Amino acid sequence: MNINLAIKIGAKFLRNKFILNSYLDSEILMTRAVNKDKKYILLNLDKNLNKMELAKFNKLILKRCQGNPIAYLTNKKFFWNSEFFVTSDTLIPRPDTELIVENVLNLTKHKNKINVLDIGIGSGCILLSILKERTNFYGTGIDISKKCINISKINAINLNVSSRVKLYKSDVDKFNLGKYDLVVSNPPYIKKYVIKYLERNVAKFEPKIALDGGLDGLSEIRRTIKKTSELIKKKGIFILEIGFNQKNNVIKILKNEGFYINSTQKDLGNNDRCIVSTKI
Numbered sequence: 001m002n003i004n005l006a007i008k009i010g011a012k013f014l015r016n017k018f019i020l021n022s023y024l025d026s027e028i029l030m031t032r033a034v035n036k037d038k039k040y041i042l043l044n045l046d047k048n049l050n051k052m053e054l055a056k057f058n059k060l061i062l063k064r065c066q067g068n069p070i071a072y073l074t075n076k077k078f079f080w081n082s083e084f085f086v087t088s089d090t091l092i093p094r095p096d097t098e099l100i101v102e103n104v105l106n107l108t109k110h111k112n113k114i115n116v117l118d119i120g121i122g123s124g125c126i127l128l129s130i131l132k133e134r135t136n137f138y139g140t141g142i143d144i145s146k147k148c149i150n151i152s153k154i155n156a157i158n159l160n161v162s163s164r165v166k167l168y169k170s171d172v173d174k175f176n177l178g179k180y181d182l183v184v185s186n187p188p189y190i191k192k193y194v195i196k197y198l199e200r201n202v203a204k205f206e207p208k209i210a211l212d213g214g215l216d217g218l219s220e221i222r223r224t225i226k227k228t229s230e231l232i233k234k235k236g237i238f239i240l241e242i243g244f245n246q247k248n249n250v251i252k253i254l255k256n257e258g259f260y261i262n263s264t265q266k267d268l269g270n271n272d273r274c275i276v277s278t279k280i
């Protein structure tokens, strides 16, 4: 079977399972099956697939039909200015989270050699994007998941920033190393009982530990704010991602822990998503 026909058949399977962008997904999975880029696929549509390539393609289509996210099937996700290696052990980096990077870059135009802490680093998308843009900043990333730390290490090497980053497997409560000019975090903030009602792709395939914010959705946010207030320098900046309905509650917690609220920002869907604050 040639590449063109296989992509068309794959797309039909996906369409029958109500997968949006079925043709595009089928094309992307073909790049993975033959281990080539999209340009190669488009220039070689009439090339025949060998048995192994076809078997790999069929397997990927089947997994996609079951709802597996494309990012986990290709082990890639583009975020800010770089491609990140991801596996089902990490949250898939979201475009909304780029708000944090945008804020950091706006607020640090004239800063040099500052220390940045990322609490719950996941794939490394936030911290490593910042280090890539600000070539004299230093970064520390922590995560409760050892697998996330290992994936962040790979991404730090791929982005050529590994000499400026330290990574620790640690629970946020137990981490007590260093003092930071800037802290960023996208903690888990979904209410425990709501997780099962999220989109199938998210609920079934993304790591629960990256989503679960406890009964009220705020338990990891509380711990992150408390830890940040201990580790951040006076006048240090804290940029936090929050759930769409958490702004007022989180502002209260921040104020109680001695933070001044600089601004709150909405995401691409017009939901409150990010709070910028300063330690007084």
Ligand SMILES: C[S@@+](CC[C@H](N)C(=O)[O-])C[C@H]1O[C@@H](n2cnc3c(N)ncnc32)[C@H](O)[C@@H]1O
Residues within 6 Å of the ligand: 090, 091, 092, 093, 094, 097, 119, 120, 121, 122, 123, 124, 125, 126, 142, 143, 144, 145, 148, 170, 171, 172, 173, 186, 187, 188, 189, 209, 210, 211, 220
């Ligand atoms: C929402 S994900 C964010 C990942 C990444 N920063 C991003 O924006 O894509 C939250 C991360 O926090 C980590 N995490 C959850 N509970 C934690 C805890 N108690 N201490 C440290 N990290 C934690 C999870 O493993 C996960 O990688």
